[in-house]
Amino acid sequence: MTETFQSSFKTLEYEKVILKLSQHTVSKLGREKVLTIRPSSDQERILEQLEETEDAVLLMRLRGGMPLAAFEDIRPHLKRVRVQGTLNGTEVAQIGRMLRTLREIKTFFRKAEEEDIPLNRLYDKISGLQTFNALEKKIFSIVDEGGYVLDDASAKLKGLRDGIKQTEGRARQKLESIVRGSQARFLTDALITMRNDRYVIPVKAENRSTFGGVVHDQSSTGQTLFIEPQSVVDLNNRLRQYQVEAKHEVDRILAELTVEIEPFREELEEHLKMLVDLDVIQAKGRYAKAIKAVKPRVSSENHVELYQARHPLLAEDEVVPNDIIIGEEYKTMIVTGPNTGGKTVALKTLGLLQLMGQSGLFLPAEEDSTMGIFSSVFADIGDEQSIEQSLSTFSSHLTTIVNILKQMDDKSLILLDELGAGTDPQEGAALAIAILDAIAQRGSYVMITSHYPELKAYGYNRLETINASMEFDVDTLSPTYRLLIGIPGRSNAFEIARRLGLDGMIIDSAKQLMSGESQSVDQMIEDLEGKRRQAETEAGKATEELRNAQRLHRELKAEYEAYQEEKERLRKKAEKEANTYLEKKKQEAEAIIKDLRQKQLEGHMNEPLKEHEFIDAQTRLSNLKAEEESLKKNKVLNKQKKKKTLKVGDSVEVQSFGQRGTVIDKADNKHWVVQMGMLKMKLHESDLVQVAAEKEPQQRVSVKRSSSAGVSTEIDVRGERVEEAVNKVDQYLDQALLANYPKVTIIHGMGTGAVRKGVHQYLKKHSQVKSFNDAPANQGGSGATIVTFK
Known part of the structure; x- marks a missing residue:
């Protein structure tokens, strides 16, 4: 490195x-x-x-x-x-x-x-x-x-610590009798304290001989002596002995543990x-x-595609996400435009995110972003003027660029801020172009920022090179910090001057003083911006729909995989429970047979059993497949059983339609005729699950009834909560489908729009709905929805 x-x-x-x-x-x-x-x-x-x-x-x-x-x-x-x-x-x-x-x-x-x-x-x-x-x-x-x-680390340590507690208690008890008794008048304070790990009391200096014992300390004024009374000297000695022995025991225990x-x-x-x-x-x-980062894809060809990339060190509510793409169609990106527009931030974002990704970090960007693998990332950004070396800003930057040119290779990413700045504009632009040519010859990847208009034409004419700029809102006279790839920047000076009130004649005169080349470049940029805005308008909706579709696909894929895993887990669990139960019953049966044989040998039975009867019974028990009471509790096995024990008159649930029906006839070994409302269908028995018959189905859907058809062609859910309205619409659509209606009307009213929105979201997911639209103005307008079935 x-x-x-x-x-x-x-x-x-x-x-x-x-x-x-x-x-x-x-x-x-x-x-x-x-x-x-x-x-x-x-x-x-x-x-x-x-x-x-x-x-x-x-x-x-x-x-x-x-x-x-x-x-x-x-x-x-x-x-x-x-x-x-x-x-x-x-x-x-x-x-x-x-x-x-x-x-x-x-x-x-x-x-x-x-x-x-x-x-x-x-x-x-x-x-x-x-x-x-x-x-x-x-x-x-x-x-x-x-x-x-x-x-409890050892019996000896427990005994020693018990001795310490008891001795401390006795010593404190003796001293308490002094500080709380008649002799308290000889003390400067009624307290017990410690000096040199021994219990002492504060005694007035003139009463030194009252308690006898040992003086361990005195106050700074000399008026208080901390005395160990003679009555507790022996207890303190014993306490100290216990403490020393306890320490030795602790050391011994820790040494053994070490x-x-x-x-x-x-x-x-x-x-x-x-x-x-x-x-x-x-x-x-x-x-x-x-930082709400995601795992990037990794491109060994260095095709970098960072979607909605954010600088990780900027506050989320302040940073403007940008798409940064380089490496596949173009290796050089020239970002032009006015100062304070966000060019340097975009430059740093590319370099920093690339370094983060190559360090195993997730990137603050959208899903499906791609990073490259660069041998090195070189950056010359900001004013790095060297006072010690007496170098100007231009010299300092050029020194760094010289070092980069010596060390770069075809796997290098180079980031240069304000390339060629700090010197004569004409010479600086020429030098910048020559440096970019040298980098291109080596095959390195480069992103630069610049003010020079000459570089706009360079980016337009050179292969594997593209212009870019930071968007500027002329109406508000402020940058939007959005990176526009494919569009070179322009100064917007004339537009800004006009909005600030500069005389139009002065502006027209200034335009005439500009070179024809500069005017044509600005005209080209203006045309590109117009086309870009039109393309964004047309592609914005499609892009959003594509991302939503991709997100939905990922979610559905994850849900399907989770479903398959859960299905497999339940199957294995059911098999394990069944095998465990059968093994248990097999052992019980073998024990019974063993007991019978033992009784026969002992002559306790009147008619001896034949050996082949024992063998036959044991074989049948080994192949036992009958379902016992405990297996009836297994949901998986119970569901399979219900599928296989159908008969005419049974109430069943048709899984593919989610509807209840009644078995009225057996078509063949695998198919049954089922009556669902007014509809009769021939269905495979794997699609049928036996359910308990309903005594009297409750009509939960509020629909209008007609005298002829039974089910109205419209339903009114006004005044309902969203969840209740959707449930009613769900049941009504099932009835309408069974009645073979081509289309129906759902009256939901306008109100806050919550019911309408909930109903529309439900209709989008319904497999039998071909289309739905607001009713004509004379039939309710946006207060009703007409649904057309497939």
Whole structure:
């Protein structure tokens, strides 16, 4: 990685993105590793990292993320273990917490695998993860979460700590009798305190000899002495002895525990690295969620297509998304237009998102966006004037460009802001064109910004080169920050001057002073903008419909896959339950037969059974397929049974129509004739499910009745809530279809429009609706909808 390439990280604010990413880790080691992340140009590595991030995003959506609790760097602890040092309680507890995290992660992924959560990489990544249940249990039987050695760590420690509590109680009791009794007048304060780990009381200096004992401290004024009374000296001595012995016992326990940890030292260090990796991966998933980023496609041919790309460091409500496309039809993009229009932001967005994608991060863009794989991303953006080297702005930029030209190759992405600026315009434009030609000869990809009108013609005439500009609203005299690819920028000076009130004669005079070439270029730009606006108007609706269709396709595909998985899971569950039940009954039957044979041998039966009868009974029991009471509770088997036990007169549900009917005749072995209202149909038995007969169907739909047809050609749902109205329309359409009506009318009224909207959304999804439109003005207008069936 060259120095020029690394300098681009700062220029494109890549380091700021990495810093924000590090804030989503749970450990110090995870943060340190995130800060070392750099873009890769290895396609396999990039795909691996993107798939890991995709796994993290999926787990966050389905399970709230991996159970990664904060963990410490235990490598210093393990080093001390290696040199036979002894760990303290806090260090042991930190190791224990890490072991618990490992166990929880192992359990988490085992459950995820059982639930068939589709992960690309993480199942393989944690395949080598082990749990240290015995060691974890041992650690937390000795220390608590904070590293305090528990009283029950050993019988001796428990006895010593009980002795400490009892001795402390007796010492405090004696001192309480002093500070609360008649001798309290000799004290400066009625309290018990500690000095040199021994209980003392504050005694007035003139009463020093009243209590005897030992003076351990005095106040700054010398008027108060902290005295250990003679009456508690022995108790304090005993307490101190207990404390020393307890400390030695704690040291002994921790030393033994350290010895037990030592055999796992290398494995623990490897598992620590695995936790750090998972921490980094989950941080990428969290950051993707925070900036609403998506997984990009990866193009090895560097066909970059970033749809509605946003700069990740700008506030979502402030940034204007843009489509940035480069690499397939053109390798050079020249962005022209006035200052403060957003050219530099567009430039940085392309470079920064490319660096993010090559680092395994999701991109803040729309679905189906595509990133490339560049060997290096070079950027010369902003005023980098070097005071130390006494270089002008032009010299500073040119020095950077010289270094870029030396290091670039056909896989480089080059971003140049205001190419050729800072010198004579004519010379600057010529130099800019020559630099672009040199880059094109090498085959690099380049996006530049410039003010020079000469570059507009260059972008129009050169192969694999395209013009672009930032849109400017002349009416509001402000930029819209929208990138317009294919349209060069223009100054809009004359339009702005006219809107600001400059005399028209002056403007016309200025136009005459312009060169013919400049005027023709501006006229070309104006024509292009007009065509662009017309194309946008015509294509806008089609683009939106296409995206909606693609989104709906993805959703339907996901739902179908989920349905198939659930169907397969239920089938396997039903098979397992059936096999388990049959195996249980088979064992019971074998036990009965064994008992019968035993009785026969013992002569307890009058008529001995023949051996072939035993064999025949056992064979029939082994092939048992009859359904017992417990299997009747299985919904899958019950549903299959209902399909196969039909007879004339049964009430059934026709699954393909979602309608109830009555079996009136058997057509052949597989087909039945079913009466549904006025309609008779010959249907396959797989389409029929037996249901309980209804005593008296309740008419829930409010429809008008005619004397002849039975079902009216219109329904009135005015005044209903949206959900109730849609339900009534659903039932009415079924009746209308059975009555063979070609079209019907739904009266929903105008009101707030909510019922109309709900009914229209339902009609769009109905499989039997050919079309629907508002009624004519004399039949209700937008207050009614006419529905035509297929």
